[in-house]
Amino acid sequence: MANLIGDSLAARTFDAIVVGSGISGGWAAKELTKNGLRTLVLERGRDVKHITDYPTMMLNPWEVEHRGQLPLKVRQENPIVSRNYAFREDTMHFFSKDSEQAYIQEKPFDWLHGYQVGGRSLTWGRQTQRWSDFDFDGPARDGFAVDWPIRYKDIAPWYSYVERFVGITGNRDGLATLPDGEFLPAHEMSCVETHFRNEIGKRYSDRHVIMGRAAHLTQPTSVHTQQGRAQCQNRLLCERGCPYGGYYSSNASTLPWAAKTGKLTLRPHSVVHSLIYDEAKKRVKGVRVIDSTTRELVDYFASVIFLNASALNTNLILLNSTSHRFPTGLGNDNGLLGKFIAFHSYRGRISAEYDGLLDSTNRSQRPNSCYIPRFRNVVKQETDFLRGYASTFSASRSALQNSDLIGASLKEKLLERQLGPWQIGSSMMAETIPKEKSTVQLDKTQTDAWGIPQLRISVAFDDNDEKILNDFFQQFTEMYSQCGFTNIRTLDTQRRPGSENHEMGGVRMGKDPQTSLLNKWNQLHHCPNVFVTDGACMTSTSTQNPSLTYMALTARAADYAVKQLKAGKL
Numbered sequence: 356m357a358n359l360i361g362d363s364l365a366a367r368t369f370d371a372i373v374v375g376s377g378i379s380g381g382w383a384a385k386e387l388t389k390n391g392l393r394t395l396v397l398e399r400g401r402d403v404k405h406i407t408d409y410p411t412m413m414l415n416p417w418e419v420e421h422r423g424q425l426p427l428k429v430r431q432e433n434p435i436v437s438r439n440y441a442f443r444e445d446t447m448h449f450f451s452k453d454s455e456q457a458y459i460q461e462k463p464f465d466w467l468h469g470y471q472v473g474g475r476s477l478t479w480g481r482q483t484q485r486w487s488d489f490d491f492d493g494p495a496r497d498g499f500a501v502d503w504p505i506r507y508k509d510i511a512p513w514y515s516y517v518e519r520f521v522g523i524t525g526n527r528d529g530l531a532t533l534p535d536g537e538f539l540p541a542h543e544m545s546c547v548e549t550h551f552r553n554e555i556g557k558r559y560s561d562r563h564v565i566m567g568r569a570a571h572l573t574q575p576t577s578v579h580t581q582q583g584r585a586q587c588q589n590r591l592l593c594e595r596g597c598p599y600g601g602y603y604s605s606n607a608s609t610l611p612w613a614a615k616t617g618k619l620t621l622r623p624h625s626v627v628h629s630l631i632y633d634e635a636k637k638r639v640k641g642v643r644v645i646d647s648t649t650r651e652l653v654d655y656f657a658s659v660i661f662l663n664a665s666a667l668n669t670n671l672i673l674l675n676s677t678s679h680r681f682p683t684g685l686g687n688d689n690g691l692l693g694k695f696i697a698f699h700s701y702r703g704r705i706s707a708e709y710d711g712l713l714d715s716t717n718r719s720q721r722p723n724s725c726y727i728p729r730f731r732n733v734v735k736q737e738t739d740f741l742r743g744y745a746s747t748f749s750a751s752r753s754a755l756q757n758s759d760l761i762g763a764s765l766k767e768k769l770l771e772r773q774l775g776p777w778q779i780g781s782s783m784m785a786e787t788i789p790k791e792k793s794t795v796q797l798d799k800t801q802t803d804a805w806g807i808p809q810l811r812i813s814v815a816f817d818d819n820d821e822k823i824l825n826d827f828f829q830q831f832t833e834m835y836s837q838c839g840f841t842n843i844r845t846l847d848t849q850r851r852p853g854s855e856n857h858e859m860g861g862v863r864m865g866k867d868p869q870t871s872l873l874n875k876w877n878q879l880h881h882c883p884n885v886f887v888t889d890g891a892c893m894t895s896t897s898t899q900n901p902s903l904t905y906m907a908l909t910a911r912a913a914d915y916a917v918k919q920l921k922a923g924k925l
Contacts, residue, residue: 364656369395369620370920371659372642374627374672377474379889379905380663381605381613382517386913387659388618392920395655396610397625397644399664400451400470403477405583405606409596411445419445435465438854441478446594449477457803461813465854466667472623473606474665475856478594481570481602481722483523484745484899485514485534489733493895497732497741500695500789500895501865504875507534513907521603521906522579524723525568533565533728533899539573541566545717547709547750547777548725554838561733562834564748567726570603570902582608589721602722624648626805630660630676630685630885638884638925639676639685645805658925659884659916662862663909666696666890667795670861671810673887674797686872686879692862693796695789696814697896699857700744701850703783703827707840708776709750716752716774724749727781729898731826740822744785745898746831750777779840783827786898787852788819789860814852857901859893877912884925886912 370392373383380396387394402408416422423444430437433453442450451468458466469475488507494500511534518537525538544552544566552564571587572579584600584607593602600607613619626645631654633640641656662669670693676685684692724747731743752774793815797808828845835843852858865871868880877892879885888909890901919925 367653367655369393369655369657371395371661371916372397372655372657373661373663374642375474375663375665375668375889376472376605376610376621377469377663377665378476378479378605378902379909380474380661381476381609382906382909383661383663383888383913384613384619385609386910387661387917388613388616390913390917391618392659392917393618393620394613395620395622395657397627397642397655398472398621398623399626399647400472400623402621402623403449403471403473403606405600405604405611406596406598409598410448411595412592412598414445436467438465438851439467441594443594446478449594449596457801457809459798459801459809459811461811462815463851464812464814465851466812466858467853467856468665472610472621473604476604477596477606479902480900481593482726482900483518483521483568483570483903484726484728485536486510486897486899486904487532487534489532490895490897490899493742493897497736499741501863501867501870503894504864504866504871509875510904510907510911513911514903517903517906517910519576520578521570521608522572522575522584523568523903524571524573526566528563528565530563530565530728532730532733536568538568539576542569542573542721542723543718544725545750546712546715547779548748550712551748551750551838552725555834558837559730562730563728565726565728567723567747569723571722572601582612584608587722589719591720591722593722626807627664627672628652628675628805628807629672632676632678632680632685632882634678634680637680637882639882647805659920660886661909661913661916662885662887662891663889665856666858666861666893667810667812669887669889669891670795671797671807673862674795675807681881685885686881688881689869689872691870692872694791694794694861695863696793696795696858696860697787697789697893698814698852698859699855699896699898700785700787700816700820700823700852701782701855702820702848703744703785703824704846704848705781705828705831705835705843706846707779707835707843709779709840710776711839712777713774717750738822738826740819740826741788742786742823743898744783744823744827746781746783746827748781750779752777779835781831783824784898784900785820785823785827786896788817789863789895790817793860795861812853814858816852857890857896859890859896859901862887862891863894864892865894876915877908883919886916888912
């Protein structure tokens with residue numbers, strides 16, 4: 356996929372440079388090359404080619420040395436990343452080790468990375484929900500953060516554009532809080548999930564249980580087969596890398612698509628040091644890179660720069676991009692760069708059992724769950740906390756649930772084929788409030804392995820988050836009880852901020868250069884040829900999984916950037 360890069364200035368000059376090859380970087384590469392721009396994609400980590408570089412994709416459980424369990428030495432050496440649910444023996448090659456990114460935690464924060472071509476698109480949760488106007492209106496209603504410079508109508512066509520290419524499974528549910536999209540056939544609910552949906556529908560007018568919307572090809576269309584992707588096989592081995600391309604990743608989709616144009620140059624092992632600002636032209640003229648294999652410092656040049664390095668790394672790059680014009684970081688005239696960081700809270704879980712419908716079981720496995728959109732503080736403020744939460748919901752049966760049997764007793768249980776009661780579970784995903792005191796800044800003395808200042812992170816839960824957690828427990832306990840579920844148990848997982856890689860903000864969008872860093876097109880207010888379309892650009896977090904919004908914002912910004920460039924305005 357990658358072209359060889361020579362040492363000459365011409366060989367290091369492109370129309371556009373994209374920093375990062377994950378969810379949003381892949382889309383930037385696809386859209387810019389589609390429009391004829393010679394595009395360089397810089398990836399900090401190693402190259403990973405679709406199928407070729409998925410070493411565990413077809414292994415049976417007994418073929419993995421420790422049956423998927425992390426060796427103690429790996430856990431001890433990686434206390435941060437090993438807390439993530441997807442970091443297992445069969446997937447750990449797609450996660451960066453703790454030693455690969457030194458940073459300073461002023462408060463406990465789990466910063467996770469996937470430093471390879473494709474980034475975390477290889478291991479993401481694949482949930483894809485649109486935002487609604489309730490989400491874009493949130494900051495304006497309650498006064499926290501600043502007003503978004505866009506509304507749903509501005510991004511809706513780009514949601515559709517992205518969904519058709521990616522392939523999203525779901526139902527058209529007709530909910531104002533969760534707009535419908537361009538869907539492939541939905542996964543099926545189990546009978547108990549259907550029971551829960553129906554019982555909640557009888558008892559609440561504002562609460563809905565729907566089938567999750569996820570980036571899986573349940574029925575590929577021609578655009579998916581053109582990408583070389585095939586139907587999802589429901590193997591539940593997604594984080595190993597899918598040889599069928601059944602779920603969306605940059606490696607299986609956007610990067611190969613961009614490569615087919617002949618306009619893509621992919622350069623792995625490229626640690627971005629900073630952006631190079633041209634004082635005379637008042638534009639960024641290039642990107643300074645440290646080659647991680649040779650430690651050579653190399654500059655690359657382009658008219659358009661897209662930052663898609665992941666939220667905190669994008670903040671780091673901009674903070675480290677200092678000049679006479681911008682002594683505290685590129686575009687940072689208002690001093691807000693690195694501030695108003697927010698994330699999603701996953702601390703709440705609730706589980707239960709159901710003794711009904713024992714003549715049935717779930718038909719098959721699926722890489723998806725049911726979803727309950729946010730129902731708190733949507734139309735108006737109704738609680739003593741701001742914003743709200745969404746939740747998953749799933750119900751299944753197994754002969755081995757909650758079993759600690761081994762050997763002959765395990766074999767006997769399997770042969771009996773006796774199913775236990777239905778196991779019920781929900782996990783909370785709550786919005787946190789962007790606050791000025793939630794910051795990432797460069798440390799003044801400590802540097803990483805490349806001589807780049809370490810990121811000092813000061814982000815934590817607050818009283819609002821505690822109130823949300825308690826409300827989740829109260830509301831779901833009530834809902835579970837009313838639907839006949841028993842043995843209800845709540846759990847505070849104590850998951851730290853950042854543990855799900857949904858950190859956002861620091862380079863937020865807005866209407867006013869005094870209170871934001873980016874305009875409605877994701878351009879830096881004070882450096883218009885730089886676009887930020889990863890999580891750093893987010894003004895607030897809402898309760899939906901953010902990846903679909905990142906992709907739509909990127910496609911929209913790339914379309915605008917190309918038009919501006921061709922008009923001679925960049």
